[in-house]
Structures are given as C-alpha cells and as structure tokens.
Amino acid sequence: MNPLLAARWQMELSLAFHMVFAAVGMGLPVLLLGAEAMAARTGEAHWKDLARRWAKYTAVLFAVGAVSGTALSFELGLLWPGFMAWAGAVLGPAFALEGYAFFLEAIFLGLYLYGAGRLSPRTHRWTAVPVAVSGLASGVIVTAANAWMQCPTAFTEVGGVAVPTEAFAVFRATPWPSMAVHAALSCYVSVAFAVAGLAAGAMLRGRQEPHHRAALGLSMAFGAVSMALQLVSGHDLAGVVARTQPVKLAAMEAHFETSRRAPALLGGLPDTETGTVRGALRVPGALSMLATGSLDGEVPGLRAYPRDRWPSVTLVHLSFDVMVGAGSALAALSALWWLLAWRRQGAAPPRWLLWGVVLGAPLGFLALEAGWIVTEAGRQPWVVQGHLLTARSVTPRTDVGATLALFTALYLALSAATWAVLRTIARAPWRAPS
Amino acid sequence: MSPEDLAAGAMLLALVAYAVLAGADFGGGVWDIAARGARRDAQRRAVARALGPVWEANHVWLIFAVVLLFGCFPRAFAALSIALFAPLHLALVGITLRGVAFVFRAYGPQEARALRVYGAVFGGASVVTPVLLGQCLGAVAGGRLRLAGLTVPEGSRGAWLAPFSWLVGAFALASCAYLAAVYLTLETTGPLREDFRRRALASGTVLVALSVVAPWLTRREAPLLGHALLSPRSLPVLCLGGAVALLSGLGLWRRWYRLARASSIAWVALLLAGLGLAMYPSLIVPDLDLHDAAAPAVTLRGVLWTIPPGLALLLPSLGFLFKVFKSNLEVIHEGSNGHL
Numbered sequence: 001m002n003p004l005l006a007a008r009w010q011m012e013l014s015l016a017f018h019m020v021f022a023a024v025g026m027g028l029p030v031l032l033l034g035a036e037a038m039a040a041r042t043g044e045a046h047w048k049d050l051a052r053r054w055a056k057y058t059a060v061l062f063a064v065g066a067v068s069g070t071a072l073s074f075e076l077g078l079l080w081p082g083f084m085a086w087a088g089a090v091l092g093p094a095f096a097l098e099g100y101a102f103f104l105e106a107i108f109l110g111l112y113l114y115g116a117g118r119l120s121p122r123t124h125r126w127t128a129v130p131v132a133v134s135g136l137a138s139g140v141i142v143t144a145a146n147a148w149m150q151c152p153t154a155f156t157e158v159g160g161v162a163v164p165t166e167a168f169a170v171f172r173a174t175p176w177p178s179m180a181v182h183a184a185l186s187c188y189v190s191v192a193f194a195v196a197g198l199a200a201g202a203m204l205r206g207r208q209e210p211h212h213r214a215a216l217g218l219s220m221a222f223g224a225v226s227m228a229l230q231l232v233s234g235h236d237l238a239g240v241v242a243r244t245q246p247v248k249l250a251a252m253e254a255h256f257e258t259s260r261r262a263p264a265l266l267g268g269l270p271d272t273e274t275g276t277v278r279g280a281l282r283v284p285g286a287l288s289m290l291a292t293g294s295l296d297g298e299v300p301g302l303r304a305y306p307r308d309r310w311p312s313v314t315l316v317h318l319s320f321d322v323m324v325g326a327g328s329a330l331a332a333l334s335a336l337w338w339l340l341a342w343r344r345q346g347a348a349p350p351r352w353l354l355w356g357v358v359l360g361a362p363l364g365f366l367a368l369e370a371g372w373i374v375t376e377a378g379r380q381p382w383v384v385q386g387h388l389l390t391a392r393s394v395t396p397r398t399d400v401g402a403t404l405a406l407f408t409a410l411y412l413a414l415s416a417a418t419w420a421v422l423r424t425i426a427r428a429p430w431r432a433p434s
Numbered sequence: 435m436s437p438e439d440l441a442a443g444a445m446l447l448a449l450v451a452y453a454v455l456a457g458a459d460f461g462g463g464v465w466d467i468a469a470r471g472a473r474r475d476a477q478r479r480a481v482a483r484a485l486g487p488v489w490e491a492n493h494v495w496l497i498f499a500v501v502l503l504f505g506c507f508p509r510a511f512a513a514l515s516i517a518l519f520a521p522l523h524l525a526l527v528g529i530t531l532r533g534v535a536f537v538f539r540a541y542g543p544q545e546a547r548a549l550r551v552y553g554a555v556f557g558g559a560s561v562v563t564p565v566l567l568g569q570c571l572g573a574v575a576g577g578r579l580r581l582a583g584l585t586v587p588e589g590s591r592g593a594w595l596a597p598f599s600w601l602v603g604a605f606a607l608a609s610c611a612y613l614a615a616v617y618l619t620l621e622t623t624g625p626l627r628e629d630f631r632r633r634a635l636a637s638g639t640v641l642v643a644l645s646v647v648a649p650w651l652t653r654r655e656a657p658l659l660g661h662a663l664l665s666p667r668s669l670p671v672l673c674l675g676g677a678v679a680l681l682s683g684l685g686l687w688r689r690w691y692r693l694a695r696a697s698s699i700a701w702v703a704l705l706l707a708g709l710g711l712a713m714y715p716s717l718i719v720p721d722l723d724l725h726d727a728a729a730p731a732v733t734l735r736g737v738l739w740t741i742p743p744g745l746a747l748l749l750p751s752l753g754f755l756f757k758v759f760k761s762n763l764e765v766i767h768e769g770s771n772g773h774l
Contacts, residue, residue: 092505
C-alpha cells in the first residue's frame with residue numbers, strides 16, 4: 001500500500017474511532033447533569049441510580065476517548081509532518097486553549113466519578129457542570145482548527161510555512177461559528193438518541209423499572225431540542241459551504257454543470273466520467289435556493305474546476321445523503337414522539353413507537369460519521385484548502401502500512417472490549433442509593 | 435529571555451509535571467504486575483485507588499507538552515515525528531492499552547480470567563511505555579539523531595535503539611517505579627506501607643546502580659551531551675539533584691515519608707532541568723537549535739499569553755483534585771474498592 005493511502009486510512013480510522021468517544025464525552029455529561037438535577041429536585045431514587053449508571057458509562061467511554069485523542073495529537077505529526085511544519089504555528093495557540101479545556105474536563109471528571117463519598121452531595125453534583133462545559137469548549141475550539149483548514153485566513157506564506165498575522169488566526173475562519181454549532185449539536189443528537197434507543201430496548205424486553213422510562217423521557221427531550229436546532233444549523237452551514245467551498249458543495253450534491261435553478265439530488269450514483277447521476281431523486285431549484293437564497297441563483301458545477309481538484313464525488317455525495325437522511329429520520333421520530341406524548345397524557349408509549357426509538361439509536365452516530373466524511377473528504381485533495389495538498393504533507397516513512405495494521409488491530413480489539421464492558425454495566429442490577 | 439526560551443521552559447515544566455505525576459501512575463502499574471506475597475490483592479487495591487481519580491488529569495500534561503512542541507517548535511515536531519515514528523507509535527499503543535485496561539478492569543466483567551488479562555495488559559503496558567518514552571528522550575538528547583536540513587536521514591531512524599537511549603529508558607522505568615512506591619507509602623499504613631517502602635528501596639537501589647554506570651556510558655555513547663552535562667550551567671543542578679536523591683533515600687530509610695516524597699519529586703525535577711540546561715540551546719542535539727525551530731513571534735506570544743490565565747484555572751482545580759483524593763486517606767480495608 002502506498003504511504004499516502006496508508007496514512008489517510010490510519011488517520012481516518014483513528015478519527016472515526018475517536019469521534020464516537022469524543023461525542024459521548026460531550027453529550028453524556030449533559031444527560032448526567034439532567035439526571036442529577038432531577039434527583040435533586042424530586043428526591044426520587046431512580047434518578048440518582050440513573051446518574052450513577054451513566055457516570056459508569058462516562059468513566060469507561062471517556063477513558064477510551066482520552067487515550068485515542070492522545071494518539072491523534074501525535075498522529076497529526078507522525079502521519080502529516082509536512083502539515084504540522086507548515087501549519088503548526090497557526091494552530092498552536094488554539095490547541096493550547098483546547099489543552100486547558102481538556103485538562104479541566106479530566107480533573108472534574110475525576111472529582112465527579114470518584115468523589116461521591118468524599119464531597120458533599122451538593123458539591124459532588126456541581127463537579128459535573130465543568131465536565132459538560134469544558135467538554136463543549138474543547139469541541140468548539142478544536143473545530144476552529146478544522147474550520148481554518150477548510151477556509152484558511154489571517155496568514156501569509158513565508159519561507160514555505162504559514163505565518164499567522166495574529167495569534168488566534170484560526171478563530172477568524174469564516175465557517176467556524178457554523179461548524180462549531182453543527183458539530184456540538186451532532187454530538188448531543190448522537191448521544192441522546194443512542195441512550196433513548198437503549199432505554200426503549202430495555203422496555204421492550206419487559207423491564208419494568210422506572211429508570212428506563214426516566215432515561216427515555218430525558219434523552220428524548222434532549223434529542224428533540226438538539227435535533228430541532230440541528231435542522232436550523234445544518235441549513236446555515238450549507239449556505240456557508242456554498243460561499244466558502246463551492247467545490248465541496250458541488251460534490252455534496254453531485255452537481256457537475258454550472259446552472260441556474262439547480263436541483264438538489266437525493267441518492268443516485270454519480271458518474272464522474274460522463275458527469276451524470278443515475279437514479280437520483282431531483283428537487284428542482286432546491287440547490288440554488290440553498291446556495292444562493294433564490295430559485296434562479298447560479299450554482300457553479302464541478303466541471304468549472306480542474307479535474308485534479310475534485311474530491312471523491314461518489315463518497316462525498318452519498319455521505320451527505322446518509323447524513324441528511326439519518327438526521328431527517330431522527331427529526332421525524334422526535335416530532336412523532338412528542339406529538340404522541342402530548343396526546344397520550346402520561347400513558348405508556350406504544351410498542352411500535354418504542355421500536356422506532358430502538359431503530360433510531362444508531363442514526364445519530366451514523367449522521368455524525370457521515371457528516372465528518374463530507375467535511376474532510378470534501379476538502380480533498382487539500383489538507384489546507386487551496387494551499388497545502390494532502391500528498392505534500394504526508395510522512396516520508398515507508399512503514400506506514402505496518403502502523404496502519406497495528407492501529408487497525410488495536411482499535412478492533414478495543415471496540416470489542418469496550419462493548420463487553422458496556423454490557424457488563426448495563427446488566428448490573430439497579431441498586432438503592434446508599 | 436526570548437519568547438522561544440520561555441516556550442522551551444514551559445515545555446520543560448510540562449514534562450517535569452508529566453514525569454512526577456503520570457510517571458508515578460506508570461510506576462503504579464509496575465507494582466500492580468509485580469504485586470507479590472500475602473498482601474498481593476491489597477497492594478493492587480492501593481495502586482488502583484491511588485490512580486483512579488487522577489491518572490487522566492496527570493496524563494494531560496503529555497498532551498500539553500506535545501501541543502507546546504508543535505505550536506512553538508513545529509519543525510522540531512515534524513522532524514521528531516519522522517525520526518521517532520516507530521517508538522512513538524509503540525508508545526501510543528502502550529498509553530492506550532495502559533489506560534483502557536485499567537478502566538476496563540475496574541468496570542468490566544469481574545471474572546477471574548478477565549481480571550487477569552486486564553491486569554496483565556495494564557501492568558505490561560505500564561512497564562513498556564516509560565521505557566519507550568525514555569528511549570525517545572534519549573534519542574533527542576543523545577546526539578545520534580542527526581538532521582540534514584529539514585530532512586531526517588535514514589541513519590537517524592534507529593537513534594532510539596542506541597545504548598544511550600536504552601540507558602534513559604531504563605532510568606525512566608526505574609524512576610517511575612521509585613516515585614510510585616514512595617508516594618504509596620503515604621497512601622497506605624501498617625504492613626502494606628512496609629511493602630511499598632521495601633519496593634521503593636529496591637527500585638532506588640536500581641537507580642543508584644544506573645547512576646553509577648550513567649557517566650561512563652554517557653561519555654562513551656553521547657560525548658557531546660556528556661560534555662555539556664559537566665558545564666557550569668548544568669553540573670550544579672545535577673549535583674543538587676544527586677543530593678536530594680540521597681535525602682529521599684534517607685527519608686525512606688528513617689521512615690520520614692513526607693521528606694522522601696518531597697525530595698523524590700525535587701530529584702526528578704532537578705534531573706530533567708539539568709538535562710534541559712545541558713541541551714540548551716539545542717532542541718534535538720546537535721542539529722536543531724530551538725531558536726531556528728521556533729514558530730514566529732506572534733505564535734509564541736499567543737501561546738505564552740494563554741499560560742497565566744490557563745494556570746489560573748488549572749492550578750486551583752488540580753489543587754482541589756489532589757486535596758480531595760490525596761489528603762486524609764483512611765486505611766485500605768479488605769473489600770473497599772478504588773472506584774464507584
């Protein structure tokens with residue numbers, strides 16, 4: 001395998017793996033806080049049990065996220081020394097800020113997870129707040145680095161490296177606010193619907209404890225709010241991509257010819273040779289509307305750009321559709337759930353609806369991964385859009401195939417082991433508060 | 435002091451913090467796999483309880499040091515990533531396995547086989563990882579890792595396997611084990627405390643033996659560094675380090691455990707400071723000078739300005755963490771566990 005391909009696979013594998021745990025590290029503490037707040041307000045034991053159980057999941061998943069995140073911080077250099085030498089000075093200050101946020105998250109997580117017997121109940125509850133806040137902060141900051149790679153700004157190229165014109169240049173990247181909101185919400189959506197699906201599954205298996213209903217109600221509420229906001233955020237981000245990365249937008253929609261009243265394409269297999277798409281559902285004018293705000297707006301097609309500057313159109317287009325499809329399904333599920341909840345006035349949810357929630361469990365994470373593929377694969381062949389090619393930043397080492405094999409084995413083993421540990425926690429009986 | 439000097443100093447401090455805090459966590463893993471005798475399980479519980487709440491926070495010092503390295507000295511990070519491609523990948527596997535095995539053992543299935551496997555992985559990775567990280571440090575300081583402009587010649591890629599690198603690796607492992615055992619004497623009582631005192635004395639003896647070989651081996655294998663270590667900038671610091679190391683041994687011998695702990699921390703800090711001062715102004719001995727590798731001033735100032743407010747948030751939080759978990763410890767009883 002050539003080193004560039006191996007390095008890209010290793011990076012993608014490491015990020016795809018880490019992302020799940022990073023999302024949990026952001027989302028689960030919010031649910032945890034919800035359960036703690038309900039426990040404090042109602043005094044009901046099952047809320048406290050629930051918080052305790054979710055804390056165990058957090059302990060396990062955060063640990064996997066912390067170590068896989070460490071691997072990533074090294075892999076940036078190990079796989080892409082050319083990128084780090086070129087862009088390190090631009091990214092450094094923001095990553096330092098991210099470092100403090102991650103530090104605080106780890107400190108307060110230690111206090112929350114292990115401090116139950118050593119802190120007053122009130123203080124203990126409060127230690128979960130910095131966990132959720134710094135988790136969000138580190139996600140928002142790290143997204144700035146990515147936004148800058150999509151839309152580099154506030155730098156000059158001197159002697160073959162990027163020199164920032166101000167220390168926190170990455171925060172000037174146009175897509176950052178939209179990307180940060182979209183990324184944070186995607187983590188919340190993923191975690192909310194995954195937790196809801198697990199609770200619904202337990203109820204379908206006939207588990208009668210109040211814990212599952214409490215978990216289901218809380219996570220569906222969290223999911224509904226996050227998903228509603230995500231619809232707005234997704235629309236906003238698509239507009240930003242249209243303005244800042246027209247090639248990526250064209251790939252997302254497999255839009256080959258520059259045209260007015262451009263259609264949005266649902267599904268279909270793009271053929272990059274002929275510039276056609278087979279089997280897609282077309283919504284006339286929708287892409288023009290999205291990109292320009294007018295049905296008659298002109299949207300540049302892929303053919304307006306050199307062929308060697310296109311990303312993989314099939315991958316980006318299909319990933320985009322998977323993301324939109326999964327997100328829409330969750331939005332519909334969530335709307336249906338709350339509509340029926342309002343109508344059934346506290347009665348138990350019907351089994352078919354619980355099945356729907358179970359089927360929705362993986363969709364948030366699916367959308368998260370697919371959306372990330374759109375973002376990153378859509379930027380190719382660039383690592384820093386318009387300035388640094390991925391091929392120019394790869395390591396000169398020829399043994400990347402070996403480390404790819406090593407990390408593949410590691411992450412496969414880790415996935416299996418993590419799953420086994422989570423099942424152990426899930427099967428433990430609920431215990432009364434001590 | 436130029437901004438790049440300050441940035442290098444900050445990086446050194448982050449490495450010292452990593453060594454004295456996370457180093458002891460690795461050492462805890464060493465004593466987990468080396469647990470012996472009638473109190474074997476109690477020893478392991480003491481280790482688990484000591485690590486549980488703090489290891490993730492301690493681990494972040496490494497990430498912080500790496501972020502300082504790539505933000506402030508991007509060229510050095512790129513060169514090291516190429517030259518130390520193999521040992522850093524292996525160290526990452528070690529870091530990953532150590533962390534997850536520790537947590538999985540606590541929260542996963544409590545069956546004998548699973549506990550044995552996770553215990554072995556936790557302990558094994560705790561032994562291997564400090565050696566690898568020490569080898570990387572040895573390669574950076576030892577003078578075998580040569581650079582040709584911006585590229586790393588093939589011949590430099592084995593620098594982590596040079597004898598001097600192995601020496602630093604061995605030093606790192608023995609120091610981790612020593613720190614952990616010394617700290618654990620203050621987190622246990624009775625016979626368990628005596629167990630860790632004996633372990634501290636044993637690993638301290640290994641450190642003394644290594645210190646005897648070190649000057650000879652350094653002069654032969656890393657002459658540039660050996661010469662610099664004897665310079666007036668570095669030697670007094672190293673001598674002071676040697677003195678507090680002996681003080682720490684005395685503290686252990688006389689069971690003045692607080693003295694032993696304080697002086698062992700001071701020893702590690704002085705040793706790394708002495709090494710840093712000897713290397714100065716090189717980042718990679720002898721070809722990469724920190725002034726040549728430094729990021730532009732605007733970046734350095736940006737990173738440096740984050741440090742005071744960053745520490746203003748971090749230090750009280752860390753203080754709180756350690757106060758909650760490391761003061762007024764009750765005796766470990768049978769059946770008490772180190773986690774939720």
